[in-house]
Amino acid sequence: MSPDAALLQVREQVRAAAARDMPLCIRGGGTKDFLGESRVGEVLDLAAVAGIVDYDPSELVITLRAGTPLAEVETLLATRGQCLAFEPPSFGPRSTIGGVVAAGLAGPRRASVGGIRDFVLGARLLTGDGEVLGFGGRVMKNVAGFDLSRLVCGSLGILGPIVELSLKVLPVPALERTLEFELSAAEAVVEFNRWSRLPLPLSASSWFADRARVRLSGVAPAVDAACAALGGRVLPVDEAGAWWDSVRHHRQPLLAAREPLWRLSLPSTTAPLPLSGSLLIEWAGALRWLRTDEDPARVRALAAASGGAAARWYGAPGEAMFDPLPPAALAVQRRLKAAFDPRGLFNRGRLVAAL
Amino acid sequence: MEPSPLSPERSRRRRDVLAALAQVLPSDALLGSPGELVPYECDGLSALRQVPLAVALPCDEAGVVAVLGVCRKLGVPVVARGAGTGLSGGALPHADGVVLSLARLNRIVALDPLAGIARVQPGVRNLSISEAAAPHGLYYAPDPSSQIACTIGGNVAENSGGVHCLKYGLTLHNVLAVRGYTMDGEELICGGAALDGPGLDLLPVVIGSEGLLLVVVEITVRLLPRPATARVVMASFDDVGRACDSVAAIIAVGIIPAGLEMMDQGASAAVEPFCHAGYDLSAAAILLIESDGTAAEVEDEIGRLSKIVRDAGATAVAVSGSEAERLRFWSGRKNAFPAAGRISPDYYCMDGTIPRRQLARVLGEIKRLEVRYGLRCINVFHAGDGNLHPLILFDANAAGEWQRAECFGTDILELCVALGGTITGEHGVGAEKIGTMCSQFSDGERAAFAAVKSAFDPAGLLNPAKVIPTLHRCAEYGRQRVHAGQLPFAGLERF
C-alpha cells in the first residue's frame, strides 16, 4: 500500500472511531507498548504511513512519514555522514520515528546536544476530525505561531497521531574516544558536572559499578586535547562502542531486564539519593536508573524533593508510571488535550491517567 | 508629539483602572499621565503605535500577581513588556489595556557554576547573564544583536536567536525552565533543572509564545563553557550565488561553524563608514564564518574553511589574528540595523527563513521588488540557518512610502512561505505579521493556535489580538492582496 493510501485508511479509521466515540490506541512498531499509564482502545496502526519525503544533507533537515523505521532513517543518514544526534533508543527493529518522537526518549548524548524536542522542526498531526494540521516547518528557525510541533515530543500520542516529521540532523563526529575512571557514584556526579563546565567535547557519560565513563566526540585535535586534560584509561574502540550502544538501546543488563525499574530524572548535581539497590547514571548525573525494593512512595518523594521526577518502568499492572501533575498544570493540560482531541479518542490515559 | 485626547469613555476607564491599580502598587510603580505613557506606545517596530491606558512597573512578583488580579477583575487586557526592543509589535500596547513592564524584576536570583545554570528574573538584560557567568568561565549562548538592551523575558517570549545559534541553538535550546503566572493568577512551572518530567512538555510552547500565554517571572538558563578560542574567516565574493554555494559546501563537509553570516554589498557599504570593520566594499557579498574551540581545533577548522571558500571562488579571504580583530569583523554585522538607520530616515526589518538552497533565488527576487516598489533594500542573513533580514529603506514622512515598504515586506514573506520557509525566524509575529499568518497556516491550524491560547488564557486578556489572526482578518487580508494585484508567487507549489 502506498503511504498516501495508508494515511487515508488511518483517517477513515479515525473518523469511524469518532462516529462511535470509541478510543484508539496509536501504534508505530509496537516496541514501546510498555510505556505509559495504560493502553486502551482499538489499535491505530501507523506503520504503513512510512517513507522519506525529503532529505537534502546540505540543509541538515530530513522530512519523513511517521511510520518510517528508525533503523531505515539512521542507515540513510549514515550514508551521508549524518545522524540523529539525540541518539534515541530503539527497543526493537520495528521501532518507528513517530514512536520515537511520541515517546520523547533520548540517548547518551542528551546532556550535551539536547533532547528530541530540540531537533524537531515540524510535525503534521491528524486530528479527531480527520484533518491533517502542520506546525513548525522544514527550516532551522521558525517562530510563526506556537511551537506545537515540539509539544508532541513525549506526548505519548495523547494529542493525536503524528503523520509526518521534519527533524534537524547533524554530521557524525569525526572521532570518538571513551575514557574510564574508578570513581564512587558521589564522586562521579561531581566530576561529570565539573567536566561538563569545561570547554571539552564531552558527548556522553555513564557510571555503573564504580566505573565512570565519558565519551569525547569531535575532530582529532579537540578530542586529543580533552583526553590529555582528563586523564583516565582509554577504552578500546570496540568495547567503547558496544558500551554506549548497550546503554542507548537498553541492552545493558540492568536496563534490559523487564522487572520494575526506576527512571529518575534529577538536577544533574543531585548527590546520590539514600536508596539501596543497583544504580546506573547517565547524562552527567541528570538521569539515574535504579532497581530497588524501596517503598515507591519514598523513591518518588526523594526525587521530588531534589527537584526531579521519578518514573516506574516495568511496574506491576495498575501501578502508576509517572508522578502526578500539580493542579494548575493538569488544568492547562486537560484543556490542551481537549483542544486537539475533543472527543478523547487518542491514547486515553496513557500519559496522564486523567487525560 | 502630543498624544491625541481620549474619548470621555476611555478617560473614565483610565481613571478607574488607575484607581484600582493604585490600591495594589506604590505610586512610583504606576504611570497614567499622557506624557509618561508616550515612551511605551511602541516597541522596536515604531511604525505601529498605540498609547495604553496605563503602565504598571511592579518591582517584585507579588506586584505582578496583583496587577494581573486587578486586570482580570476589571476585564482589562494586559501586555507584558521587557525592554521594548521587539521588532514585530509584540509589546505594542492595547488601547484599552495595561502595559505590564517586567523591567524592574531584574535580579539574577542564583547562579550555580557546578550545575551550569542560572535562575534569573525576566527583566535581566541578556548580556548581564554572560557577564555574571564570566568569572566561572561560562556564558549564556544566545546573543541577539540587541543583547545589551533586550531582556531575557523578551528573549523567552520571542525564542530569540543570535549569530551563534547555528551551533549553540536558540533561546529554546538554552532555557531549562520558565515560571510564570497565567491571567487567572495561577503559577505555572514549565520544565525544570531536571531534563524531563511527567505530562506534556509545555516549555517549547511557552517559549516563543509572545506574551500570549503566561507572564514569565523567572527563567532558568543553561550556561555553557566559554570556548578557549574563537577566530573568524571573512571571505569576499563577486557573486552572491557563489557565496551561497560555499555556505552549502561548508555544511556538506560536516562543519557546523559557531557563526555563518552573510551581508550583501548594500549592507557592507552601509555599516563600513560607521563601524570601520574592514569589509571589502567591492564584494557582491561577504561571508563571516566563526570557528571556536581549542587552539588546535580552531586552527584545523579555519584551514578547512579557508580552502572551501577559496574553492567556491572567494576573491579575498582574511582570518582574524586577534580577539580585537575578531570583534571588529563582527562589529559591522552586529550593527547592521542601526547602520541602516543612519543611511535612511527609516528602515523596515524583515525576518523570513527559507531552505538554504533558495538563498540566491530570494535575493534575485528582492532585487526585482526593489524596482517594483522604488525602495532600496539591503540584506544581512544568518546564512547558516537560512534566516534573512532584508532591511527595506524608506522615509516615513514621504507620502505612501511606509505603505510601499509594508507591501514590499509582505511580498518577501509570501515568497518565503511559497519556497517552503516561514514568515518569521526569530522576531515573532506580534501585531505586524498577523496578515501573513493567514498564508502560512490553514484555518484548522490557526484554530488550533486559538485553542492553545484559550487553554492558558480562557478569558483572552493576555496580549490579545496578536499572533493569531481571526477568520475575518484573513478574509480581509486575502481581499487586500488580490485587490492590490499582489499575488506574485501564486503559481508556486505550496509546501
Ligand SMILES: Cc1cc2nc3c(=O)[nH]c(=O)nc-3n(C[C@H](O)[C@H](O)[C@H](O)COP(=O)(O)OP(=O)(O)OC[C@H]3O[C@@H](n4cnc5c(N)ncnc54)[C@H](O)[C@@H]3O)c2cc1C
Ligand atoms: C537593533 C536590534 C537588533 C536585534 N537583533 C536581534 C537578533 O539578533 N536576534 C533576535 O532574535 N532578535 C533581535 N532583535 C529583536 C529583539 O531584541 C528581541 O525580540 C528581544 O528578545 C526582545 O526583548 P525585549 O526585552 O525588548 O522584549 P519586548 O520587545 O519588550 O517584548 C517582546 C515580546 O515579549 C513579551 N514579553 C516580554 N517580557 C515578557 C514576560 N516577562 N513574560 C511574558 N511575555 C513577555 C512581550 O509581550 C512581547 O510580545 C533585535 C532588535 C533590535 C532593535
